[in-house]
Amino acid sequence: MPLDDEDWQRLENDYQRKRVRLPPARPVQQLLSELLAKKGYAQVQSAAQCAAAWRAAVGEKLAAHTRPGNVSRGVLEVMVRNSAVLQELSFLKVNLIQSLTKSVPEQKIRNIRFRVGPVD
Secondary structure, three states, X not given: XXXXXXXXXXXXXXXXXXXXXXXXXXXXXXXXXXHHHHHOHHHHHHHHHHHHHHHHHHOHHHHOOEEEEEEEOOEEEEEEOOHHXXXXXHHOHHHHHHHHHHHOHHHOOOEEEEEEOOOO
């Protein structure tokens, strides 16, 4: 039994109503950056870059007695082994901030807070 125009129209309307609408395709780069941000991998990578920049800024001798932490609101938190190291780094603070802003500009480091604590 052949379908008339009215039946075809109903079928077409039914198809249009039930069709699943897919969002437009997004670039893979955008999807990957969203995934990395969601899972926190970007933060791990930036922490590693910050740690490398810290070692380069203070030198290996002082880096052995320090552990850079998180950057929060432009303030880098650094754990130091003892108060003598803290005092030495406080004298170098301005130069360290300048070096870090050149090395890792995306972190927007504007200050450093030193705290005595475990470094290992």
